[in-house]
Structures are given as structure tokens and as C-alpha cells.
Amino acid sequence: MLKNKRVAGTVMLHLEDGSKKFLMRIVDEKLELASTAFSEERTGLANILQLLKETVHLDISCIELVELTNGYADNMSIPLFVFETQEKDQSNSLPEEYAWKEAKDFRQIIQDYDIDGMPFF
Numbered sequence: 203m204l205k206n207k208r209v210a211g212t213v214m215l216h217l218e219d220g221s222k223k224f225l226m227r228i229v230d231e232k233l234e235l236a237s238t239a240f241s242e243e244r245t246g247l248a249n250i251l252q253l254l255k256e257t258v259h260l261d262i263s264c265i266e267l268v269e270l271t272n273g274y275a276d277n278m279s280i281p282l283f284v285f286e287t288q289e290k291d292q293s294n295s296l297p298e299e300y301a302w303k304e305a306k307d308f309r310q311i312i313q314d315y316d317i318d319g320m321p322f323f
Contacts, residue, residue, distance in 0.1 A: 207240035210273070211250040211283035213265055215302055218289050224308035225258065228299050233311055235282070236300065246281040254285075258300050264291035273315030282315065 212235055213225040226233045238253040240246065247267070254260045269284035296302070 206278065207280075208237050208278065209240050209246045209249045209281050209283070210235040210237040211254070211285065212236060212308060213254065213260065214268070214284065214286040215292065216286060216288050222305055223302035224305060225260075225296075226301055226303040226307060226311065228301055233303060233307055235311060235315075237280070247283065250281075250283045258297060259295075260287070260292055264288070273312070275315050280315070282312075 215223045215225070217223060225236055227236045228234075236250075236253060236258065238249055238257075241249055244252070247270075251262050254265070255262045265285040265287040267283060268286050269282075271282050271284075273280050273282045
């Protein structure tokens with residue numbers, strides 16, 4: 203039943219100059235939210251934190267959950283976790299398929315999800 207269920211998320215990076223960037227995944231030169239398969243052994247939060255720690259190599263002890271909402275894509279409900287962190291608390295290097303992108307890129311990507319009550323960042 204949960205075979206194809208996914209969990210998605212992003213991290214809002216507060217830069218030293220006061221601007222913000224968002225963690226995005228690059229797949230076939232297109233941007234998308236970071237996401238992973240939903241493992242029944244873990245909560246949705248634990249699934250996305252594992253991805254951020256083991257795949258993206260973020261210091262998850264320095265991130266805070268600021269928003270949790272549900273989105274819909276491909277006729278599936280997808281929990282969407284939004285975290286925030288400070289530039290000084292994270293490494294500048296990300297794995298090849300991940301990048302810090304501008305807020306406009308994040309807003310463009312979330313338009314593909316049918317999200318109610320998503321805050322405007």
C-alpha cells in the first residue's frame with residue numbers, strides 16, 4: 203500500500219548577506235524538491251532527515267523544521283517538510299545532484315504540487 207509513497211522537503215538557507223536560498227535536486231537538468239521513498243520503518247520526518255544527512259550531507263543538528271504541509275503530485279499525497287538553517291552552520295559543498303537555488307526557483311517548483319496553505323517564502 204505504501205509501495206510508491208514519497209516524502210519531500212527542502213532546506214531554506216539563510217545567507218550571511220540576509221538573502222535566502224533553497225535546497226533543490228537537479229534531475230536531467232531540471233529542478234525538483236529533494237525526495238525519497240517512504241520507509242514504513244520510519245516516520246516521514248525521519249525519512250527526510252535521513253536523506254538530508256546521508257545523501258545531501260547536511261549537518262541536521264543545525265536545521266529546524268519550520269513548516270510541514272501536504273502536496274499532491276501524480277495523484278499522490280506527499281508530505282512536504284521545510285527546514286531552515288544558517289549558512290555558517292553548513293558546508294558549502296553539496297553532492298553533484300543538489301544545489302542551493304534562489305527563492306524564485308523554489309516557488310516555481312512548488313507550483314507543480316497542489317499545496318494548500320503553503321507559506322510564501
